[in-house]
Amino acid sequence: MVAKYRAGGLDDPEDEAGEVAAAESAAERRVAEVDAAGHGERLDRWLTGLAPEFSRNHLQSLIERGCVLVDGRALQKAAHKLRAGQRVEIELQPTDESRAFRAEPMALDLAFEDEHLLVVNKPAGLVVHPAPGNWSGTLMNGLLAHHPAAASLPRAGIVHRLDKDTSGLMVVGKTLEAVTALTRQIAAREVHREYLALAWGRVEEAFVVEKAMRRDPVSRVKMAVAPANLGKPARTDVFPLGVGDVQGRPVSAVHCVLHTGRTHQIRVHLMHSGHPLLADALYGGAPALGLSRQALHAARLGFTHPITGAAITLVAALPADLASAWAGIGAADLPG
Known part of the structure; x- marks a missing residue:
């Protein structure tokens, strides 16, 4: 199909x-x-x-x-x-x-796999699924090569996504039963997702951003905070992990917990709070510490196995570019 x-x-x-x-x-x-x-x-x-x-x-x-x-x-x-x-x-x-729905062999960094699902540690720069400008070389193409039966599944088993330049963990279903169950877990907010990020400004206390979101009415490539009656509910919890000085400006390492999964949610919520991500050009975050992509990593993923019922929690270490920037401000690691 x-x-x-x-x-x-x-x-x-x-x-x-x-x-x-x-x-x-x-x-x-x-x-x-x-x-x-x-x-x-x-x-x-x-x-x-x-x-x-x-x-x-x-x-x-x-x-x-x-x-x-x-x-x-x-x-x-x-x-x-x-x-x-x-x-x-x-x-x-x-x-x-x-034409885009074709198998293309590629190296996949798998954090977990069985006959029902897999969890991939996506590198920054990899597009999740085909779209204008990226009709090949996507994670979906790699999944079709790794698991040919994915061709019979909706979106090749992809049940959620990460932005092209966000790295980290994604769960993918390998059977229709698993895809259906994982999709329901996500809709019920039962899939636990935590991120590590570097943001401009000083974050020394935890805070919550609970602001509805919608497509930006001016720029269709962006998302924006919106009045509750015009957008979809979105909540992000933000916890401080350390503050450093970069080019005379404070930079904070933060731990973000998603309660919803809106497109660009962490990027928009932090920008709205006055803390745009480092190197996030779309939302006003200037580059620093050698980063050429937004400083965001999906570090922890927790869910219930849709077939066995086992609790699964996986952690992905920071990739080299973010690890170097992280060390540059002396921030703490993701809490246990």
């Missing part, structure tokens, strides 16, 4: 069974003559009748790429008005999304 993903990630799955089925086969050509009912119709709209299993956006991209001929001539304008009697030929090529 091939799955389709769009920008926005796990909150935005689409059911494109017909389109996917077409994409799995080799590109085919379809030819038809415009009848009286199609006279004056836009080319892209008319094509949705000839190839209804594809989205109109994808058909428009095929027009732009010269895959559509009208009376033997490539017309690269989706708004072209057709005339009755014209012969239209289209080469149906698979969508980028469907």
Whole structure:
């Protein structure tokens, strides 16, 4: 089975069974003559009748790429008005999304694995699943190579995600039963997730950020704090682990506990509290201590095994870049 993903990630799955089925086969050509009912119709709209299993956006991209001929001539304008009697030929090529759902062998740092699930220690820089600009080389591609049966699972078994430049632990289901149970645990807030971060400013006392979140109304690549009636509930507990001085400015090591799992939650909540993460360009955190990515690591993951019922708690040490920065301010480690 091939799955389709769009920008926005796990909150935005689409059911494109017909389109996917077409994409799995080799590109085919379809030819038809415009009848009286199609006279004056836009080319892209008319094509949705000839190839209804594809989205109109994808058909428009095929027009732009010269895959559509009208009376033997490539017309690269989706708004072209057709005339009755014209012969239209289209080469149906698979969508980028469907091509992305392919196995790509890669080294996976596995903290735990059995026949039901696995926990991967994701490195910074690895995208979790395909999206525009990253149609290959993702964790999902690696999972398909490591565990071919993942091809039959929703999102290849991925039940939650980390940002591209956040490192750390992620649990992945290997069977539909495990995926379903893990998804329910996450929805019920029964999966325990803790992070280590380096943030600008002085954090010497624990605090709680309980602010609803939504997509930023100005920049669609960002999230933002929102009034409770306009956003989804979100809570982050923040605990101090140490404060150091960097370039004449205080930097704090913090331990963050998630009670919800909104996109960019820790990054937004700390920025809103006046403590943006080091090297988090999207949310105003200046780089320091040699870091080229946001200083955030999913260090501890706890959940109930969906099949055996055993309590599982795993800890991932800081990767080299964060460990070096962490030592640079003399911060304490994740509490036991």
